[in-house]
Amino acid sequence: MTNELAPFGADPSRSVRATVTQGSVERSFAILLAVFAIGFGLANAPQVAKQLPYLDPVWGVVVPSVLAAAFFLVGASVFVQRLVQPAQIATAMLFLLALVSWPFTVAEAIPTVQHPWPWWLCNIGTIAAAMGFATWRATVYNAVVPIVFVIIRLTPVGGGVSVTTAVLEGVNIGILGGAALVLIVMLRRAAASVDSAQATAVRRYSHAIREHATEVERVQVDAIVHDSVLTTLLSAARADTPDAKTLSARMARNALDHLAAAATDGPGEVPPVALPELRARITDAVASLPAPVRVEGGPLGPTTLPAAAADAIASAALQAAVNSVQHAGDGVARWITVDEVVGAVVQVEVADDGSGFDVDAIPAERLGVRRSIVERVASAGGLAEIRTAPGRGTHVVLTWPAPAAVDA
The missing domain is CATH 3.30.565.10 (Histidine kinase-like ATPase, C-terminal domain)
Structure with a gap:
């Protein structure tokens, strides 16, 4: 059995792999939002259908349909990486548009015991904004959505509930959206730190490899100069007999062969x-x-x-x-x-x-x-x-x- 060891040891990059990277975190976000959007959309479709008698015959159907198409676009973007962020932004903006346009799509005031159908999908909009927008834009978005919803709930077309009920519902939306935003930002920063640390480690490892190669080459050159060149010159200087001169000539040939081999x-x-x-x-x-x-x-x-x-x-x-x-x-x-x-x-x-x-x-x-x-x-x-x-x-x-x- 051959017992051979690598002269420079094992390459750590082949055995150590970062488990959390920015790319993996973003892909996980995209998959979770896709599952969340499609799952919640299908689960709350009966709530939308239940309110259709109170909505405009045209816009009451068009607005939910467009928002549903955005949800399916988020699901499809999981398979096409370049569509992930555009799909998230489109979903957030379309949801906000559906929420703001709610009073204009209602033909008859809904009962007080019912919530406007965007209520069931508020968290999808806020999470999509947290993933697709920059942090400060997502923060503004998460502040605007609860305020708009509270205003709608206070109007007759939104149920005309009391101020306390409307504010509590708005706070609920804000808390869930804010928690999701904080979690997403923290995970992104942690993943960015991992990527930065890994890049720094690779850069330092590459620098160490270059320094090691330079040191090895220096030692080899010093050894070749001493063994082949200096020794040959000293032997030639002391050669005063035919045998010594023959030995010096042989050493000179060996020195040339050694230098040529080292170069190739x-x-x-x-x-x-x-x-x-x-x-x-x-x-x-x-x-x-x-x-x-x-x-x-x-x-x-x-x-x-x-x-x-x-x-x-x-x-x-x-x-x-x-x-x-x-x-x-x-x-x-x-x-x-x-x-x-x-x-x-x-x-x-x-x-x-x-x-x-x-x-x-x-x-x-x-x-x-x-x-x-x-x-x-x-x-x-x-x-x-x-x-x-x-x-x-x-x-x-x-x-x-x-x-x-x-x-x-």
Whole structure:
């Protein structure tokens, strides 16, 4: 079974999705208003039919019919997004027109015990206004409808009820409409806040990704410059024998190939690398060094790691071996082990029994350990540990992935 981890971790945008957005809230509003309008319209159709004998034969039928058509338009707008707001505005305006024109559509005063048929549909008009209009327009609308209804109820054609009854009915309309308006405004603002927070998170995540890519590229460039260019130049400057000159020429060719590969490689273009291939790559790389370095380790399975991680591990191991050849001294035993370990995919140890050094005493301008080993492996999601002391040899342990990544 292949054990491969993504070098940059999981993308949170694929597993986290906002449950409340402005779009989802608006669609829920549209569906609720459609159900409310059609359901209340059909439920109160008998009330309208009951008052037809008191209404004008023409306008008493036309006005309710036009309002019913607006209700069905609200229902149809659920399936056509661009019609949602126009349908809501049309419903609110037609209801207000039906309410204001009530006295002109009545041929005979209705009984006191009956309400004008717009009474049963007041909340549909106020809710449609709250959804379709801006907040201040919806507020004015919710104030006008109760006032108009109170005036109508006080007239003979509206039932001629007492002032107390008319005011109580108007307050009832205002309370329900105002509550709906407040709820709609609060939900819209909450959804807008969610959208804003999500957009900010995505923007910050994108910025972090760009910064991460820039840092990875900087580490790679620093490592390439040190490993390939500076090392080659130093080797060429010190080449005073035919073998040394041949080695310098070979290193120069390798440096050119490395730079060309770095310029052409892209994400996703290189397949994962198996552990036996990684060991073979390290073996070939250290074979050209002027001092012998043996590569050993236990049996390796088919486990793979990403190409970027394999490149980082192999390059860091080669740099550690180069440092050992240059600084550990003559007659020193050098070895590299490549093994699978518990809790990680691979662990590579580059070691010698030479002079060792003080890690804290490395000058800041020296890039070999910091850039070419520690930061290079860390940029690929691994961990590089330098275990050394003056006179006690050096052990460079490279682990991928880093223990924190395995725990996560």
